[in-house]
Amino acid sequence: MEPFEIQILGCGSALPTTRHSASSQIVKVGNKLHMIDCGEGTQLQLRRLHVHFSHINNVFISHLHGDHCFGLIGMISSFSLLGRTSPLHIYADALLRKIMKPQFDFFCKGLSYNLIFHDIDASQHAIIYEDNNITVETLPQIHRLPCCGFLFREKPKKRHIIGEMMEFYKIPPYMRTGIKEGNDYTTPEGEIIPNSRLTRDADPSRSYAYCSDTLPCPQNNAIIKGIDLLYHEATFADDEKARAKETFHSTAREAATIAHDAEVKRLIIGHFSSRYTDESILLNEAKEIFPCCELAGEGKSFIL
Amino acid sequence: MEPFEIQILGCGSALPTTRHSASSQIVKVGNKLHMIDCGEGTQLQLRRLHVHFSHINNVFISHLHGDHCFGLIGMISSFSLLGRTSPLHIYADALLRKIMKPQFDFFCKGLSYNLIFHDIDASQHAIIYEDNNITVETLPQIHRLPCCGFLFREKPKKRHIIGEMMEFYKIPPYMRTGIKEGNDYTTPEGEIIPNSRLTRDADPSRSYAYCSDTLPCPQNNAIIKGIDLLYHEATFADDEKARAKETFHSTAREAATIAHDAEVKRLIIGHFSSRYTDESILLNEAKEIFPCCELAGEGKSFIL
Numbered sequence: 001m002e003p004f005e006i007q008i009l010g011c012g013s014a015l016p017t018t019r020h021s022a023s024s025q026i027v028k029v030g031n032k033l034h035m036i037d038c039g040e041g042t043q044l045q046l047r048r049l050h051v052h053f054s055h056i057n058n059v060f061i062s063h064l065h066g067d068h069c070f071g072l073i074g075m076i077s078s079f080s081l082l083g084r085t086s087p088l089h090i091y092a093d094a095l096l097r098k099i100m101k102p103q104f105d106f107f108c109k110g111l112s113y114n115l116i117f118h119d120i121d122a123s124q125h126a127i128i129y130e131d132n133n134i135t136v137e138t139l140p141q142i143h144r145l146p147c148c149g150f151l152f153r154e155k156p157k158k159r160h161i162i163g164e165m166m167e168f169y170k171i172p173p174y175m176r177t178g179i180k181e182g183n184d185y186t187t188p189e190g191e192i193i194p195n196s197r198l199t200r201d202a203d204p205s206r207s208y209a210y211c212s213d214t215l216p217c218p219q220n221n222a223i224i225k226g227i228d229l230l231y232h233e234a235t236f237a238d239d240e241k242a243r244a245k246e247t248f249h250s251t252a253r254e255a256a257t258i259a260h261d262a263e264v265k266r267l268i269i270g271h272f273s274s275r276y277t278d279e280s281i282l283l284n285e286a287k288e289i290f291p292c293c294e295l296a297g298e299g300k301s302f303i304l
Numbered sequence: 305m306e307p308f309e310i311q312i313l314g315c316g317s318a319l320p321t322t323r324h325s326a327s328s329q330i331v332k333v334g335n336k337l338h339m340i341d342c343g344e345g346t347q348l349q350l351r352r353l354h355v356h357f358s359h360i361n362n363v364f365i366s367h368l369h370g371d372h373c374f375g376l377i378g379m380i381s382s383f384s385l386l387g388r389t390s391p392l393h394i395y396a397d398a399l400l401r402k403i404m405k406p407q408f409d410f411f412c413k414g415l416s417y418n419l420i421f422h423d424i425d426a427s428q429h430a431i432i433y434e435d436n437n438i439t440v441e442t443l444p445q446i447h448r449l450p451c452c453g454f455l456f457r458e459k460p461k462k463r464h465i466i467g468e469m470m471e472f473y474k475i476p477p478y479m480r481t482g483i484k485e486g487n488d489y490t491t492p493e494g495e496i497i498p499n500s501r502l503t504r505d506a507d508p509s510r511s512y513a514y515c516s517d518t519l520p521c522p523q524n525n526a527i528i529k530g531i532d533l534l535y536h537e538a539t540f541a542d543d544e545k546a547r548a549k550e551t552f553h554s555t556a557r558e559a560a561t562i563a564h565d566a567e568v569k570r571l572i573i574g575h576f577s578s579r580y581t582d583e584s585i586l587l588n589e590a591k592e593i594f595p596c597c598e599l600a601g602e603g604k605s606f607i608l
Contacts, residue, residue, distance in 0.1 A: 014382075014385055016351070017351065040347070040378040041345045047322055048322050064410070064411075066377065070377055070378045077370045078319055099406045101406070102402065102403045102405070102406060107368075
């Protein structure tokens, strides 16, 4: 199967610490890299973790808080200094472009590549990106300003052809694409060979959702139901439940409840408040509700 | 003597690397901290190096290239999250304020402290800051856009009173301030005691200059003549002399020539191009001209 992998560049929250960088991660599907969020210092994390800069095609920005977007201008500038030529697509609230326009105009004059902005409406659940392999959907979140998560879904894949059956029925190569898509085969004698005898099931379509920053949003459970991996913010532990509510964040237990109720297969928690110097309290509270849970961490990779 | 110390937060050049952070440093005079330049990641360097955030009063920005100012917005935001109350003064080209206004308006709404901008004219040599202890002067540089260095000079200090002489002549305490300033003392009998018998020489006034990014500017030598410490950019070695000229930077040898000709006491070189994974080539070339030279490095402190 093609790679489908999530690499964490940063999983801290508003205040950067020496333990955690600001929010950013890479979703690798096939040979394309998609970035989610780009806090200050992201370009350095790319270097530190040996990510191939030039393979990053898209950057999805969940919301306009500094810890999710202050790294953009530096990264965009550096890509140009490094001679990038392929376009870079930025998916974000329309305000980002407006706010940063004077900066882009001044610092990014004569960029070596095209920077293409795509405005997204965080309040709507919609497909905002599509290529041969995946779609990306927005997941409306509840935060102090417009904010959305992102759901990466592989498209349904083609069935696997059984080579022996192709030879047995002497099926000409030009018909194989149709058979991969589910067609039956009719022999020259008129016999119909059902597709199920000619092919094996397609690989499952994998799916990943990123939800940060947000109050728990059970209204999205139907959308993310059964996905392979959920990254959910867990800024606080139970002891700061009131603070979580007040700041429109989630506790670890609330993140785990979403994972449980949406019946996802695995959960990663991140966006840790700088007050925790040991996140095991967050992990333990989450695991009480949803055992298949792991802590995010800079440099950690999660393979689907 | 009061502390006068320079701490390097970052001494890399345009491209951040895992070896060097973007340009920033702290000049500590007495209990005040002055920051020079603020590249991306500066706030993290402050944490890493345990700098007391709240003691930073002023930020001096040499010029508007990203590696010297992209860290401002994140640092300003974080200071507010941490509840800073004392004002922060930013000395920079007027354009900075204009370029970043929409960002400040959006991300820095309801800041917990006052952010005060002071426009500076990089093309003029002038005193732009003054307090009880120091003055800061601009040093016009030659770069691809308006750029200036900064010269920190302690003000002349008062002479040291010789306690025994105060007692011997029974000089009343209220007269001591004048004596520290150089007054003679007239005894009740009318005898004039010259100040030189009552006091020892004042401590010397220390001085530090920061010059980055720039072509060599010998026209500033008269201004920085004899200073205690010069930080000068040395982006390139001799082998890239043409590239240095083309990009309006200096080589290590050129930096050392400035130090030599201006008869400064010590030289630090920094702003290293990312192409050098070992800066000893830069140090060796500089030392051929000016032996009292050291390499800058993240976390290194230089005490005057």
